[in-house]
Amino acid sequence: QVQLVESGGGLVQAGDSLRLSCAASGRTFSTYTMTWFRQAPGKEREFVAAIRWGSGNAYYAPSVKGRFTISRDNAKNTVYLQMNNLKPEDTAVYYCAAAQISTTVVNRRDAYHYWGQGTQVTVSS
Numbered sequence: 001q002v003q004l005v006e007s008g009g010g011l012v013q014a015g016d017s018l019r020l021s022c023a024a025s026g027r028t029f030s031t032y033t034m035t036w037f038r039q040a041p042g043k044e045r046e047f048v049a050a051i052r053w054g055s056g057n058a059y060y061a062p063s064v065k066g067r068f069t070i071s072r073d074n075a076k077n078t079v080y081l082q083m084n085n086l087k088p089e090d091t092a093v094y095y096c097a098a099a100q101i102s103t104t105v106v107n108r109r110d111a112y113h114y115w116g117q118g119t120q121v122t123v124s125s
Helices: none
Strands: 003-007 010-013 018-025 033-039 046-052 058-060 068-073 078-083 092-099 119-124
Touching: 003 092, 018 033, 018 092, 018 119, 033 068, 033 078, 046 068, 046 078, 058 068
Parallel strands: 010 119
Antiparallel strands: 003 018, 018 078, 033 046, 033 092, 046 058, 068 078, 092 119
């Protein structure tokens, strides 16, 4: 059974950094795309960043490109989201997701089969 467990969220000030982790277990993820979504209060869940586990190719939403970096550690079966220069509009619950999908749909939340429980990130101004 696939399990995704996020950690690393918290309360920070604008301009600070945080690193989120997503520990994955239950199968081999070498053919999977691992993705971070986020959901702010009253808003739809939106794509943040994705990484193809095998190739390491990464994809970003325009709103976070240049500030966030997604990476994976094969030995630890963990995906990270390094978030720098955080802004109040980055405040949301961040979710890790996994699926075997093509590059063309990495930003579509309905393409993902497996989800973590989420971790709260709050950025104060």
